[in-house]
Amino acid sequence: MRLALFDKGRLGLVEGDHLVDVTDQVAGADTAGPAGVLQRHIEAVADGSTVRFDLTGRVRVPLARAALAAPLPRPGKIIGAPVNYLDHKAEMEYTTSVADLGVFLKANSSVIGPGEDIVLPYTDKRTDQEGELGVVIGRTASHVSVDDALDHVFGYTCVLDITVRSGEDRSTRKSFDTFTPIGPWIVTADEIPDPDSLDLRCDVAGTTRQRTNTADLIFGVRELIAYTSSVMTLHPGDVIATGTPAGVGALGHGDRVVLEIERIGRLEVGVDGSRAAPYAQRPGRRNP
Incomplete structure (x- = not known):
């Protein structure tokens, strides 16, 4: 998978020339803070959660129109x-x-x-x-x-x-x-x-x-x-x-x-x- 942050903190899965918004499938995404939603996802995987993003009917954003951000805006180290x-x-x-x-x-x-x-x-x-x-x-x-x-x-x-x-x-x-x-x-x-x-x-x-x-x-x-x-x-x-x-x-x-x-x-x-x-x-x- 290719995982990106875009448009003020949304988490997207890159599929071809589009981003599929999967933000609401990450537990605690609404309280991710400066570390970002992708950090929450990485922590969930580390804790043993099996995260399979469901892409059915999800919002798709053309990569050319997405405002990409650093995927980990505040890494621990x-x-x-x-x-x-x-x-x-x-x-x-x-x-x-x-x-x-x-x-x-x-x-x-x-x-x-x-x-x-x-x-x-x-x-x-x-x-x-x-x-x-x-x-x-x-x-x-x-x-x-x-x-x-x-x-x-x-x-x-x-x-x-x-x-x-x-x-x-x-x-x-x-x-x-x-x-x-x-x-x-x-x-x-x-x-x-x-x-x-x-x-x-x-x-x-x-x-x-x-x-x-x-x-x-x-x-x-x-x-x-x-x-x-x-x-x-x-x-x-x-x-x-x-x-x-x-x-x-x-x-x-x-x-x-x-x-x-x-x-x-x-x-x-x-x-x-x-x-x-x-x-x-x-x-x-x-x-x-």
């Missing part, structure tokens, strides 16, 4: 995998990789959805796109094995991990509001038999910057879940951004960023630099 492709390690001249660095956290308030804008914070610090496969956890995971890791996945999505190239810790540089576009929907795990064999492409302003296959990940999806769950308990709805390949680069005002992942979909967002300010004017700065 967003976990990033730094330097998880060898070619990205080479282009950034890093001496370490995910195997040395571990994982990091991003603020869940940084999430936006399809069609929204990445807001550039600074006029004089480069802000880069990083296209990544996103893994959505479906069952509580703590110290799971590599062999059992995929049993804890609800589905997959596209994630853009936007990054300021400045001196702060990763979690700061990657947690600005709008810095985690997610979408356009979540594809359930049964439709992706091998997440470590998916083509990924990211275009900026009509030019392809990143092209890879997830087979080139240093820590594949299984290893990444096993490692992360040995550090922190993963809960239903948590999102792991699996890392970015070579080709990161500066974003500019008016750019369109398009991330496409095989079998998953196409996420497109804009870039707004109209409110950017000099780095030296940031709150909390210190004079030499």
Whole structure:
């Protein structure tokens, strides 16, 4: 299944070029809050509920007319995998990789959805796109094995991990509001038999910057879940951004960023630099 949020919090099942509204078939949908209806559905599945959406006579909305939102607007955790492709390690001249660095956290308030804008914070610090496969956890995971890791996945999505190239810790540089576009929907795990064999492409302003296959990940999806769950308990709805390949680069005002992942979909967002300010004017700065 492909499950999307649309039109101010409705849950839709994607069928061809239409969305079928199944919101009222999710228990507690009317009190879902900022986490969204899809989060409620993921939790219900994790609790053992067998949810089979009845599509008979349901309202169908053309995808072209639907206002898609981030499928998980406020995930419990967003976990990033730094330097998880060898070619990205080479282009950034890093001496370490995910195997040395571990994982990091991003603020869940940084999430936006399809069609929204990445807001550039600074006029004089480069802000880069990083296209990544996103893994959505479906069952509580703590110290799971590599062999059992995929049993804890609800589905997959596209994630853009936007990054300021400045001196702060990763979690700061990657947690600005709008810095985690997610979408356009979540594809359930049964439709992706091998997440470590998916083509990924990211275009900026009509030019392809990143092209890879997830087979080139240093820590594949299984290893990444096993490692992360040995550090922190993963809960239903948590999102792991699996890392970015070579080709990161500066974003500019008016750019369109398009991330496409095989079998998953196409996420497109804009870039707004109209409110950017000099780095030296940031709150909390210190004079030499």
